[in-house]
Amino acid sequence: xxxxxxxxxxxxxxxxxxxxxxxxPDLTNRIISRARNQSNSNQSIITLKRFAIAAAILxxxxxxxxxxSTMSETNDQNQTSELETVYQNSSDWSTLLTLNEx
Amino acid sequence: xxxxxxxxxLKSQDEKAIRFFVERYQQxxxxxxxxxxxxxxxxxxxxxxxxMDALSHINTYDEQASLTTWLYRITVNRCLMYIRAQKRKKRxxxxxxxxxxxxxxxxxxxxxxxxxxxxxxxxELSQQLKTAIERLxxxxxxxxxxxxxxxxxYAEVAQILEVSVKAIESLLSRAKSKLRLExxxxxxxxxx
Numbered sequence: 001x002x003x004x005x006x007x008x009x010x011x012x013x014x015x016x017x018x019x020x021x022x023x024x025p026d027l028t029n030r031i032i033s034r035a036r037n038q039s040n041s042n043q044s045i046i047t048l049k050r051f052a053i054a055a056a057i058l059x060x061x062x063x064x065x066x067x068x069s070t071m072s073e074t075n076d077q078n079q080t081s082e083l084e085t086v087y088q089n090s091s092d093w094s095t096l097l098t099l100n101e102x
Numbered sequence: 103x104x105x106x107x108x109x110x111x112l113k114s115q116d117e118k119a120i121r122f123f124v125e126r127y128q129q130x131x132x133x134x135x136x137x138x139x140x141x142x143x144x145x146x147x148x149x150x151x152x153x154m155d156a157l158s159h160i161n162t163y164d165e166q167a168s169l170t171t172w173l174y175r176i177t178v179n180r181c182l183m184y185i186r187a188q189k190r191k192k193r194x195x196x197x198x199x200x201x202x203x204x205x206x207x208x209x210x211x212x213x214x215x216x217x218x219x220x221x222x223x224x225x226e227l228s229q230q231l232k233t234a235i236e237r238l239x240x241x242x243x244x245x246x247x248x249x250x251x252x253x254x255x256y257a258e259v260a261q262i263l264e265v266s267v268k269a270i271e272s273l274l275s276r277a278k279s280k281l282r283l284e285x286x287x288x289x290x291x292x293x294x
Contacts, residue, residue: 004283004285004286007227007282007285007286008231008278008281008282008285011227011281012231012251014226014228014231015228015232015251016137016250016251018228019136019137019140022136022142022145024129024132024133025132025146027124027132027146027150027153028121028124028125030150031120031124031150031157032117032121032124035117035120035157036117038157038158039115
């Protein structure tokens with residue numbers, strides 16, 4: 001009867017000789033094709049991200065412009081109404097000049 | 103092409119470099135996976151996934167270990183993920199069979215186990231070893247497979263698994279004790 005060590009050694013040899021008969025497949029083209037697809041996919045994602053960032057910047061600039069023009073208009077309207085009030089209420093021309101300068 | 107040039111070209115996704123990389127290492131990577139999972143179809147998939155992982159993460163390669171060691175480490179991790187997935191599938195199959203309600207097919211886990219044990223007795227020694235290896239804890243299985251089946255040296259396996267040589271020796275000693283015990287039972291039953 002074989003010792004446990006002999007049995008293990010024989011089992012390892014049998015298993016190795018069985019597995020060594022399996023041929024290594026050539027996976028080169030498959031891997032290259034997947035790598036190429038992954039690279040293209042990554043490029044598309046980068047492009048989309050850049051587009052999204054550019055759109056966000058453009059929107060915020062436009063939004064800022066609209067807000068600024070609205071504020072400017074409001075300021076102008078306020079100044080105009082102040083002047084009108086002064087015209088209505090004041091006969092002091094020096095006051096009018098000071099307001100205009102502001 | 104030396105290793106430094108290869109790494110630079112892989113980082114810039116050069117196709118010739120990728121081809122060179124795969125052709126140079128695919129045999130060894132396939133051997134590691136085959137001698138871990140004992141199934142050539144799964145070994146092919148694992149080989150592909152290992153290379154894809156390496157190519158996806160090449161920019162994180164910090165050159166502390168050699169490119170070869172780094173690639174084999176990725177391969178070992180892929181193999182570990184595979185066996186964990188296999189264990190989850192088996193657990194799920196057992197749970198599913200517990201909740202089986204078909205009267206014609208009563209819960210048969212014990213019967214299946216007894217039948218599997220009878221079948222095992224009739225298997226060849228190499229098949230019995232495969233089954234015994236699959237029952238080892240992950241780290242023992244990995245160390246045993248890399249040393250005795252893939253035929254790496256202790257130093258190489260220590261680098262791949264990022265442990266000391268002494269730790270590898272300890273893992274192997276425990277693995278071999280378990281395997282000797284299982285094969286001994288097999289030989290007694292066969293001598294029967």
